[in-house]
Amino acid sequence: MPRRVLIAGGGIGGLAAALACARAGWGVRLLERAPVFTEVGAGIQLGPNVVRVLNAWGLGDALTAVAAFPECLQVRNAVSGATLAELPLGQRTVRHYGAPYATVHRGDLQGPVDGGRLPAR
Ligand SMILES: Cc1cc2nc3c(=O)[nH]c(=O)nc-3n(C[C@H](O)[C@H](O)[C@H](O)COP(=O)(O)OP(=O)(O)OC[C@H]3O[C@@H](n4cnc5c(N)ncnc54)[C@H](O)[C@@H]3O)c2cc1C
Structure with a gap:
């Protein structure tokens, strides 16, 4: 079963972590609380x-x-x-x-x- 990770925050850190985890074959769910990036x-x-x-x-x-x-x-x-x-x-x-x-x-x-x-x- 693939590993799964939940990331809170779609800023530079969260997006980078999501990409690195996806590259490593993990299932990624990223949650961003802001409706738009200001x-x-x-x-x-x-x-x-x-x-x-x-x-x-x-x-x-x-x-x-x-x-x-x-x-x-x-x-x-x-x-x-x-x-x-x-x-x-x-x-x-x-x-x-x-x-x-x-x-x-x-x-x-x-x-x-x-x-x-x-x-x-
Ligand atoms: C004016 C300014 C200029 C800068 N210039 C540079 C530069 O030139 N080069 C550089 O490398 N760095 C620069 N930085 C620094 C850089 O912006 C930060 O280091 C970087 O954005 C940090 O990324 P982060 O993902 O940790 O946090 P953030 O970018 O703050 O992202 C955090 C995200 O998490 C979301 N969030 C928070 N809590 C929750 C929650 N409970 N659930 C869901 N989502 C949540 C927020 O809405 C946000 O979108 C600058 C910063 C500022 C303020």
Whole structure:
């Protein structure tokens, strides 16, 4: 008999747990109390460690379709606009950490993929 798991909460943690359990062959039931996901910080930044996991779960193409992959991150003076610091990302992040740095809208990250079916790896 397959193992079954009940997950409370369809946030990033709950969805990730549900996907990992489903990948491992468990039957998953996920309960979310909110009728809709409201905006909690529209933009989510995903480090290469997270992108690597999403790629391994077969979500690479789905992520590429909705995410932006910035070439660098700049910290600027709010008054003058002068650059105070810069962190190169893009291909440098891929070389160093095996995956890019991504930014994505939270609704796209938590939204259904491929009609709600589990993506192929
Ligand atoms: C403004 C802002 C910006 C952020 N930016 C980033 C970022 O750029 N990168 C990043 O990695 N992280 C970011 N974070 C942090 C990130 O959003 C959280 O770490 C992440 O959402 C936590 O996921 P979670 O699943 O644990 O909780 P949540 O996302 O809070 O999800 C919990 C879910 O459980 C549901 N729930 C609660 N109780 C029950 C119940 N009893 N029954 C059923 N459902 C229930 C809630 O309705 C909710 O949908 C940001 C957070 C904020 C607030």
